[in-house]
Each structure stands twice: as C-alpha cells, then as structure tokens.
Amino acid sequence: MAHPPCWRLLAVFILMVTEAHASGNTTRCRLVHNTTSESKVLSVLEPLTNQNFTAKTKVADEEYTYVFQVCGDADGMKDAGLVQRGKDGKQVLIGNYSLTQVVRGSDWLLLIYLGGEKYHEHCSKEPRKAMIMISCDRSKVAGPLTVVLEDRERDTECFYLFELDSSAVCPVIESRLSTGSILLIVCSSCLAVYLITGFLYQRLIVGAKGVEQFPNYCFWTEIGNLSADGCDFVCRSRGSREDPPTYRGVSTEPLEEPEERDDHLLPM
Structure with missing residues (x-):
C-alpha cells in the first residue's frame, strides 16, 4: 500500500492548524462574565477579526482618529480593542478587549470594551469605555466605522459610542418554501x-x-x-335495468267493460 508523500501530510497539518487558529480569533476576547452563551454570541464576529476599522472626528481644533479591532490589538497597542490617536500620534486606550461584554439582539450586536485609560477631569476620573453597535446589513461584510458620540458630561458611566454595519450579525434566513x-x-x-x-x-x-x-x-x-x-x-351500474314493479292485484291493462245485453227489451 502506497503512503502519501510527507509534503502532503505537512500541508494538511498546516491547513488544519491555520483553520483552527482562524476560527478561534474571537476567543482572544476575555469576557467579564465568561458565560457559554456570550462566547457563542461573540463567535459570529469571526469574519471581522484581524482587521482595523478607523474613523475620524473633529471637535473644535482637536482632531482624533479612532482605531477599532475585534478581539485584536488595535493600532498595534497590546490588549487594546479601541484606541484614540491624536494629531501628534499620542495613543489613548479607550477599551480593552481583555474586559469584554456582549449583548445580542435580533439583528444587532453591542460589543463593549471596558478598562480604558482613566479620564483626567471628567466622569469622576473613571476608566473609559467603548461601545460598538454592530447592525445587520446584508450588502456588506463590514462597513465603515462611525463615531456617534462621546458621553462624558455625567459623573459616572461615561462611554464612547460607535456604529458599524456588517452581514455577520444578520439572522439566518430560513427557507419559506412549504x-x-x-x-x-x-x-x-x-x-x-x-x-x-x-x-x-x-x-x-x-x-x-x-x-x-x-x-x-x-x-x-x-x-x-x-x-x-x-x-x-x-360510477355506472352494470346491472340490468328493470321497469318499476306495479302494485299487486292491479292490472296494468285497461279493464274491459261488460257487454250490455238488451235481450230483456225484446217482446216475448
């Protein structure tokens, strides 16, 4: 029996390792609650891994670039899921993918990165938090990242909100054929x-x-x-057709009237 060449076995092994690694990129996100249901929800974002999504915003004289990555080092910063970069190149950690929360809806997914760099003056100097709303759009694998707002005018629970469209979070269309x-x-x-x-x-x-x-x-x-x-x-009867029977004792022929005899009228 001939054995396959060693290079074929090596190629199959490399392919298996590559596929296993590619299918587990979302496992690099460390969930806060670490539940099985959240892990399954997070796995739908696998097509969006290993790529940076950028968005720019300008407030007054300040201009920032935001870099987002699904369960990966955004903008090259270790453990950073979302990074803010100023015009001078300074990086600010907005959210850490080692502290991840995820919420799933019917056609959307909310990805939350906690553990960012602390505010210097706002929000009681609490750590920053990034919220990325990923909505269903079947026409694209991943759309551009959009900055919605930075809510820092409160004492606690401040956050950065971003939007991203993707077909990865779209529900599966079931067959409608009866x-x-x-x-x-x-x-x-x-x-x-x-x-x-x-x-x-x-x-x-x-x-x-x-x-x-x-x-x-x-x-x-x-x-x-x-x-x-x-x-x-x-449908049709095969029996002989018979005329309906008549009543017994009643003849069907007309009755003959008795002949009238007028012998009694002759003279004797």
Whole structure:
C-alpha cells in the first residue's frame, strides 16, 4: 500500500492548524462574565477579526482618529480593542478587549470594551469605555466605522459610542418554501427530465418523426379513453335495468267493460 508523500501530510497539518487558529480569533476576547452563551454570541464576529476599522472626528481644533479591532490589538497597542490617536500620534486606550461584554439582539450586536485609560477631569476620573453597535446589513461584510458620540458630561458611566454595519450579525434566513411547493418543484423537475430524455431517445435512437417523438405517444393519446372507461366502470351500474314493479292485484291493462245485453227489451 502506497503512503502519501510527507509534503502532503505537512500541508494538511498546516491547513488544519491555520483553520483552527482562524476560527478561534474571537476567543482572544476575555469576557467579564465568561458565560457559554456570550462566547457563542461573540463567535459570529469571526469574519471581522484581524482587521482595523478607523474613523475620524473633529471637535473644535482637536482632531482624533479612532482605531477599532475585534478581539485584536488595535493600532498595534497590546490588549487594546479601541484606541484614540491624536494629531501628534499620542495613543489613548479607550477599551480593552481583555474586559469584554456582549449583548445580542435580533439583528444587532453591542460589543463593549471596558478598562480604558482613566479620564483626567471628567466622569469622576473613571476608566473609559467603548461601545460598538454592530447592525445587520446584508450588502456588506463590514462597513465603515462611525463615531456617534462621546458621553462624558455625567459623573459616572461615561462611554464612547460607535456604529458599524456588517452581514455577520444578520439572522439566518430560513427557507419559506412549504411542503407543497417543494413537492411541486420536484414533480416539475421529474416531468422535465422525462420529456427531455424521452424526446431525445425517440428522435436519436428510435428515429421517430413529428409528434411520434413525444415519449409514450400512443399511451397519452389513449389516456382520455382510458379515463372514460375507468369512470364508466366505477360510477355506472352494470346491472340490468328493470321497469318499476306495479302494485299487486292491479292490472296494468285497461279493464274491459261488460257487454250490455238488451235481450230483456225484446217482446216475448
């Protein structure tokens, strides 16, 4: 028995390792609650991993660039899920993917990165937090990142809000075909195969011409008569038809009136 070359085994092994690694990129996010349900929800974002999404914003004289990555080092910063970069190149950690929360809706997913750099003056100097709303859009794998707002005018629970459209969070469309529709499609397909193969057989093998090329032509021409015979056999009575019986003791023939004798009128 011949053994496969070593290079083939090596190629299969590398492919398996690569696929396993690619399918587990979202596991680099460390969930705060670490529940199985959240892990499954997070896995739908696998097509968005290993790529940076950027958005720019300008407030007064300040201009910032935000870099977001799903469960990866955004803008090259270790453990950073979302980074703010100023014009001078200074990086500020907005959210850490080692502290991740996820909320799933019917056609959207909210990804929350906690543990960012603390505010210097706002929000009671609490750590920054990034919230990325990923909405369903079947027309694109991943749309551009959009900055919605930075809510820092409160004492606690401040956050940065971003939007991103992606087909990754879209619900699976179930087949809307009913059982009857499926049966109709199957029957129509079988009928088409029957007609095409029968026509080719009659024309190329048998050498039929005209309407005789139609498969089982003789049978189909007699189908009407056969149906009529079957209906006659099932629905019509085969017994002898008899006239309705008359009442007993009553003759059906007209009664003859007795002859009137006038012998008594003759003279004696």
